[in-house]
Amino acid sequence: MAKTTVTGPVRVRFAPSPTGFLHVGGARTAIYNELLRRSVGGSFILRIEDTDRERSDEAMTRQIQTALAWLGVAWDEGPFLQSERLGRHRERAFELIAKDLAYRCFCSPVELEERRRAAQAKGETFRYPGTCARLGPAEIERRVAAGEPFAVRFRMPPGHVRFPDLVRGEMDFPPDALDDFVLLRSDGSPTYHLSVCVDDVDMGITHVVRGEDHLSNTPKHVALFAALGAAPPAFGHLPLILGPDRKRLSKRTGAASVEEFRDQGILPQALYNYLALLGWSPGEDRELMSRDEMIELFTVERLNDSPAIFDRDKLAWMNAQYLSRLPLAEVLAHLQPFLAGAGLGHLAAGGAAGEGAAGEAVTAAGEGAAGEGAPGEAVTGAAVARDRLARAVDLHRGRAGDLAELARFVAPYFRDRLDYDREETARFRAEPDLPGQLARLRDRYAAVEPFAVETLERELRALADELGVKAAHLIHPLRMALSASKAGPPVFDLTAAMGREATRRHLDHFIAHLQGGG
Numbered sequence: 001m002a003k004t005t006v007t008g009p010v011r012v013r014f015a016p017s018p019t020g021f022l023h024v025g026g027a028r029t030a031i032y033n034e035l036l037r038r039s040v041g042g043s044f045i046l047r048i049e050d051t052d053r054e055r056s057d058e059a060m061t062r063q064i065q066t067a068l069a070w071l072g073v074a075w076d077e078g079p080f081l082q083s084e085r086l087g088r089h090r091e092r093a094f095e096l097i098a099k100d101l102a103y104r105c106f107c108s109p110v111e112l113e114e115r116r117r118a119a120q121a122k123g124e125t126f127r128y129p130g131t132c133a134r135l136g137p138a139e140i141e142r143r144v145a146a147g148e149p150f151a152v153r154f155r156m157p158p159g160h161v162r163f164p165d166l167v168r169g170e171m172d173f174p175p176d177a178l179d180d181f182v183l184l185r186s187d188g189s190p191t192y193h194l195s196v197c198v199d200d201v202d203m204g205i206t207h208v209v210r211g212e213d214h215l216s217n218t219p220k221h222v223a224l225f226a227a228l229g230a231a232p233p234a235f236g237h238l239p240l241i242l243g244p245d246r247k248r249l250s251k252r253t254g255a256a257s258v259e260e261f262r263d264q265g266i267l268p269q270a271l272y273n274y275l276a277l278l279g280w281s282p283g284e285d286r287e288l289m290s291r292d293e294m295i296e297l298f299t300v301e302r303l304n305d306s307p308a309i310f311d312r313d314k315l316a317w318m319n320a321q322y323l324s325r326l327p328l329a330e331v332l333a334h335l336q337p338f339l340a341g342a343g344l345g346h347l348a349a350g351g352a353a354g355e356g357a358a359g360e361a362v363t364a365a366g367e368g369a370a371g372e373g374a375p376g377e378a379v380t381g382a383a384v385a386r387d388r389l390a391r392a393v394d395l396h397r398g399r400a401g402d403l404a405e406l407a408r409f410v411a412p413y414f415r416d417r418l419d420y421d422r423e424e425t426a427r428f429r430a431e432p433d434l435p436g437q438l439a440r441l442r443d444r445y446a447a448v449e450p451f452a453v454e455t456l457e458r459e460l461r462a463l464a465d466e467l468g469v470k471a472a473h474l475i476h477p478l479r480m481a482l483s484a485s486k487a488g489p490p491v492f493d494l495t496a497a498m499g500r501e502a503t504r505r506h507l508d509h510f511i512a513h514l515q516g517g518g
Contacts, residue, residue: 004166004234006300008040011206014068014075015047015082015196018060021257022067024249024310025211025241028275030073032209032238035276035298037076045203046078051086051195067258071268072291080203082195089190092198092228093152093183101227102183104150105132106143109186127179128153152184154193154224161219166209166236166300173219181220197221201230209300212237236300239307241278249310261315265402267334269326270319278308288321316401323406324398328390331397331406338407344414347385384499388413391497395489409488413498418484418506420513428477428514435514437467438481441474442507451500457492481510 014030016022037044048064050056065079096102105128112128119126133155135143144150161173183194190198200208215237225232243249261271273289281304282289282297289297323331339347392410400406412418428434444459445451460478464471479491482498495503 004164004300006036006040006166006207006234009042010037010040011043011045011204012037012209013045013047013200013203013205014073015049015199015210016064017049017052017055018057018064019052019055020060021259022064023257024275024278027067027071027073027258027271028241028278029210029238030068031071031272031276032280032298032303034073034075035294036207036209036300038295039298042206043076044074045080045205046075047080047082047199047203048078049082049192049196051082051089051190051192053083053189056083063259070262071258072272080199082199085195085199085202086190088202089195089198090184090188093190093194096154096183096227097152099227100155102152102154103133103135103180104140104144105153105180105182106135106148106150107131127176128181130180133180149186151182151186153180154183154220154227156180156220157223157226161222163218163222163232163235166207166234167239167303168237168305171215171218178219178223193217193220193224197224197228200233201225201228205233207236208233209236209238212239236303238279238303239305241310242307243310246307246309265338265404265406266315266319267322267326267331267403269330270315270322273322274315274318278310279304288318288325320401323400323403328394328397332390332393335393335403335407338403341404342407342411344407344411347389347414385414388497388499388502395493395497399489412483412506413502416505417509418481420480420484420510424486425480425513428480429516434477435511437463437469437474438477438507438511438514441478442504442511445495445500445503445507451496453490453492453496456495460492477510478507481506 012033014026014033016026016030034044046065046068048061050061061079061081068075093102097104107128115129116126132150132153156178158175160175161178163171165171181193182191184190199205218235218237222232241249258271262268269291272291273287273294276289276294277287280298281302282294283302286293286297339345389410392413393406396409397406400409422429441460441463444463445456448455448459460474461471464474467473475491476486479488479494480486482491482494482503488494498506
């Protein structure tokens with residue numbers, strides 16, 4: 001199937017209806033329009049199609065913009081509200097009446113509904129039979145003068161409607177698939193068909209990339225563009241996104257809003273990358289790509305015409321890859337909203353959890369944290385906390401699947417006390433000498449200089465030799481003391497990132513727990 005090559009500059013648009021949240025299908029459409037515009041040059045317009053007054057919601061209009069901005073989709077013009085152009089839409093409809101390319105239809109909604117039901121009862125598709133298309137000028141004038149309500153219908157030209165689709169190749173719609181459709185309702189409000197075509201003409205849209213649910217509308221639009229005296233844009237209709245069961249997406253299989261993925265701890269860079277691959281192949285089995293790489297590689301010829309399968313496991317894998325590879329500052333910025341959920345809301349606001357009141361002075365020497373200033377130099381608790389957060393995040397982000405999990409991993413670094421599971425600590429409590437051994441380790445760590453991975457490991461192994469035990473005899477309870485977990489990053493990296501004071505505090509509490517007081 002031959003596909004058309006797109007050269008720039010282009011004028012593309014994303015035109016969502018504000019009747020609900022931005023979901024993955026709409027987000028993917030926005031991504032492809034942005035990639036096309038940036039790959040060949042031109043402009044990307046955001047237009048909110050809010051002419052459905054009953055279903056449109058101003059809050060959803062704001063939500064769409066917020067979701068696109070979080071995802072990283074940037075538009076050049078807009079957002080334009082379609083509802084602010086209703087006068088222009090009506091003007092063009094009456095221009096078509098004057099040219100006999102449209103006509104007034106006096107058929108009542110009740111009458112049309114009866115005909116529709118009769119057709120359905122016969123197993124037929126209802127098509128408007130052109131009842132009012134043959135009314136004479138005098139009859140029309142009489143009925144208008146009498147105040148009879150009327151809609152405005154487009155006079156569909158005879159013959160096939162053919163157009164090249166950027167994704168599907170040549171499309172052909174026979175005459176019996178099309179009828180005279182409504183441009184203006186009897187209350188004077190424009191339909192989607194009229195509004196979208198008038199706006200595309202006035203905004204100079206050259207390419208329309210949208211979902212395949214609009215494919216049946218396109219032959220109507222091609223004919224309407226011609227009636228409006230404009231060449232139609234190049235159309236490309238994207239296939240559906242299906243769940244793993246190859247059925248339409250459901251909440252269970254991935255039909256979530258962009259905000260839901262954000263709130264689950266998915267990074268916007270990961271979601272953008274993943275959605276870009278749901279229907280587009282960059283070649284050479286590429287998966288993880290920067291935005292610049294996607295822009296360089298994007299072509300409409302590589303858009304697929306078969307449905308894409310939404311795989312939550314693949315998205316989770318990609319998110320974990322981004323967590324471990326993004327610059328640390330970007331991860332920290334996206335982590336902030338999740339700190340409160342892990343009980344660290346004051347840290348997200350810049351305070352220092354577990355170090356006393358925010359702003360309380362502590363010393364870098366006492367805390368033993370690299371990069372906190374020269375030994376003995378006073379720094380704020382908030383500064384210590386920020387440094388510790390950065391080191392803890394960098395240590396754990398390679399193990400976390402999402403931002404919520406990463407926040408839970410770093411929470412022990414900022415809590416005064418940890419909750420130790422008695423079943424998981426049973427084997428440690430069964431060793432009567434362990435509390436005293438950990439107390440000796442605590443004292444050695446209180447004096448070790450510098451408080452760094454190499455010296456921490458050296459001190460523990462030296463103590464193990466003195467006690468005549470294997471290093472693991474101290475390593476495993478040390479990990480449990482500092483994280484309330486049996487697994488995690490290398491224990492000496494964990495201890496160094498925890499800092500001197502928090503390490504002492506957690507060891508004290510764990511020793512008390514082993515002795516029956518915790």
